Amino acid sequence: MGNVVDKSKVPWWVSNLxxxxxxxxxxxxxxxxxxxxxxxxxxxxxxxxxxxxxxxIEGFAYTLYYTTNFIFTGLAFAVAFHCRxxxxxxxxxAYIGGLGVFLVAINVSxxxxxxxxxxxxxxxxxxxxxxxxxxxxxQAKRGSHVVITTIMFNFIASSxxxxxxxxxxxxxxxxxxxxxxxxxxxxxxxxxDFAALFxxxxxxxxxxxxxxxxxxxxxxxxxxxxxxxxxYEMRAVGHNMQAAIYAGISPYKNIILAMLISGGLAGxxxxxxxxxxxxxxxxxxxAGYGFTGIAVALMGRNHxxxxxxxxxxxxxxxxxxxxxxxxxxxxxRYMFVAVQGVIILFSGALENLFRPQIESFFVNRLNREVxx
Amino acid sequence: MEFLSDIASxxxxxxxxxxxLVFAAMAGIFAERSGVIDFSLEGKMLMAAFVAAVGSYFFxxxxxxxxxxxxxxxxxxxxxxxxxxxHKGDQVVSCVAINILIIxxxxxxxxxxxxxxxxxxxxxxxxxxxxxxxxxxDALREIPIIGLIYSDILSGHYIxxxxxxxxxxxxxxxxxxxxxxxxxxAVGENPSAVDTAGINVFKMRYKALAINGVLIAFxxxxxxxxxxxxxxxxxxxxxxxxxxxxMIFGKWHPKTALIACLLFGFTDALQIRLQGVxxxxxxxxxxxxxxxxxxxxxxxxxxxxxxxxIAPSAIGQPxxxxx
Numbered sequence: 001m002g003n004v005v006d007k008s009k010v011p012w013w014v015s016n017l018x019x020x021x022x023x024x025x026x027x028x029x030x031x032x033x034x035x036x037x038x039x040x041x042x043x044x045x046x047x048x049x050x051x052x053x054x055x056x057i058e059g060f061a062y063t064l065y066y067t068t069n070f071i072f073t074g075l076a077f078a079v080a081f082h083c084r085x086x087x088x089x090x091x092x093x094a095y096i097g098g099l100g101v102f103l104v105a106i107n108v109s110x111x112x113x114x115x116x117x118x119x120x121x122x123x124x125x126x127x128x129x130x131x132x133x134x135x136x137x138x139q140a141k142r143g144s145h146v147v148i149t150t151i152m153f154n155f156i157a158s159s160x161x162x163x164x165x166x167x168x169x170x171x172x173x174x175x176x177x178x179x180x181x182x183x184x185x186x187x188x189x190x191x192x193d194f195a196a197l198f199x200x201x202x203x204x205x206x207x208x209x210x211x212x213x214x215x216x217x218x219x220x221x222x223x224x225x226x227x228x229x230x231x232y233e234m235r236a237v238g239h240n241m242q243a244a245i246y247a248g249i250s251p252y253k254n255i256i257l258a259m260l261i262s263g264g265l266a267g268x269x270x271x272x273x274x275x276x277x278x279x280x281x282x283x284x285x286x287a288g289y290g291f292t293g294i295a296v297a298l299m300g301r302n303h304x305x306x307x308x309x310x311x312x313x314x315x316x317x318x319x320x321x322x323x324x325x326x327x328x329x330x331x332x333r334y335m336f337v338a339v340q341g342v343i344i345l346f347s348g349a350l351e352n353l354f355r356p357q358i359e360s361f362f363v364n365r366l367n368r369e370v371x372x
Numbered sequence: 373m374e375f376l377s378d379i380a381s382x383x384x385x386x387x388x389x390x391x392x393l394v395f396a397a398m399a400g401i402f403a404e405r406s407g408v409i410d411f412s413l414e415g416k417m418l419m420a421a422f423v424a425a426v427g428s429y430f431f432x433x434x435x436x437x438x439x440x441x442x443x444x445x446x447x448x449x450x451x452x453x454x455x456x457x458x459h460k461g462d463q464v465v466s467c468v469a470i471n472i473l474i475i476x477x478x479x480x481x482x483x484x485x486x487x488x489x490x491x492x493x494x495x496x497x498x499x500x501x502x503x504x505x506x507x508x509x510d511a512l513r514e515i516p517i518i519g520l521i522y523s524d525i526l527s528g529h530y531i532x533x534x535x536x537x538x539x540x541x542x543x544x545x546x547x548x549x550x551x552x553x554x555x556x557x558a559v560g561e562n563p564s565a566v567d568t569a570g571i572n573v574f575k576m577r578y579k580a581l582a583i584n585g586v587l588i589a590f591x592x593x594x595x596x597x598x599x600x601x602x603x604x605x606x607x608x609x610x611x612x613x614x615x616x617x618x619m620i621f622g623k624w625h626p627k628t629a630l631i632a633c634l635l636f637g638f639t640d641a642l643q644i645r646l647q648g649v650x651x652x653x654x655x656x657x658x659x660x661x662x663x664x665x666x667x668x669x670x671x672x673x674x675x676x677x678x679x680x681x682i683a684p685s686a687i688g689q690p691x692x693x694x695x
Contacts, residue, residue, distance in 0.1 A: 341473025
């Protein structure tokens, strides 16, 4: 086998930068083909995506708003993945997290606003984590595969929330399935308020303070996974469960812990959506962000430093994509769901497609330089 | 008498509703018995529904639609094999990729080709499969019991319903009574032993995946060219996952998986029947909650309250040939 490369000789930037970029390019190439099949011009679509996401200040703010959501759900998937758990229930955990935010916020409205925010963040985290608990417990104790149980919990969360929004917590003066709005002073300051401080007028922006919470969450995950005993144990269970057991590490405890933190992080999505944007629970607000988190995490190689650019890329695709759907009648937002699938395929399942060739190419080149 | 006809109509719907689950569970048995995890049943079923509906519409013949669906699903199975058997990628990631890709692609293409709603055009009667009335069904209807069973329960289904239940003994026979089936099971249990015996592990897994693709295509075609007369967004509605749960609950065995599928079908039939019905002491159950019953049942079955499920031992692991 000419392709076998000594892993220690491969420079970090080849395996962590060049290979992912090649995989991403392949994914985008296939996506361009889909746009062509749908009867539109891929080059024109790319131009629209770039204009929509960078071309004007409101558009760029939208890009960062989507980035915020994808950081939360990407981190959520990554934490569980380090324990070899596929938490694809981010969607449901975020939905239930929203219930936590709303219930906390309306019940502590007498407190000072920053405290309400902190308690709401805790509410989002706890409710999201709680929704991940049963799948986690069943995986740890009964070996019920977490992929199926978390998917089922997405369906159940959706039914439960629609029921609550229609029959229990609906704003009874309105027709639509949503709650009453939270009082204005609880709303997280938006980019519009921030820009106004500098005298810049923006009509509307969904970007809000949650962006900073997402950055903080990234640091939290980095610290937890790589700098604490908990993180070490979680990774040990994920890497080799038998070895972890011999080392006295409990897989049961770590599976549950990883899933709870993962569910909690997914729950934080609702801080952005509810405290930041909608200011009430609207039916279906997680809108697929939970699933996109899978692609974000796999592209970012499950590390916060990789997840940030991956989340930003998906922010560009979402915001630029809505520009495309506006201008191209044949393209709907589902085209960008397909693009996510292709990205997961190339940067996840097929990540080894060209890795050996690329790595041996660079190793041979570097060796030649050393010899010369 | 009304009670009896209630039972008959409930049994009739159970058989119909379980059909895609049965095909999917049988497809899952082939893949997983060979050691390849298949969470992508959901995506493949959706793909088959889309391709069958589009094919039947363009060629005016449901059989051509079915054939195209088979080609599409076998291709997706081969893609799964290419990623996870040949390139040893993560099998679950590959499945998740296929599912998300297909949810997006089918709806995006339906919208691009047929308008924003993402529906394919309604098929006319000669573009789709119709209910089959079994011979003498009308004549026998008046006979008590036999008439009820033959004419009201067994007769009047789509061809896929009969094929699904026919597939169960065939799958059982292939998997457990032929040398091919023995080899499929062996590569799922102990691939290195099979390799030592001179059988190509990769080829066996690809063959099992090809059969998996054919079987799952029937499930999708049933949804879009028989029960419904068009494709709509995410019309598989989690059935691929339910079937997988049924298969696991049935311990990767066709007979027990069939029973689990029928249980799902029955709950769903009952759920539809109970919508808006006033129950004693409980009252009317809200429709959103009652719709969640099959999903809750899936979790309960997976929790294995009836015994722990033991998967084929090499499942999920790519085979790496030793040198």
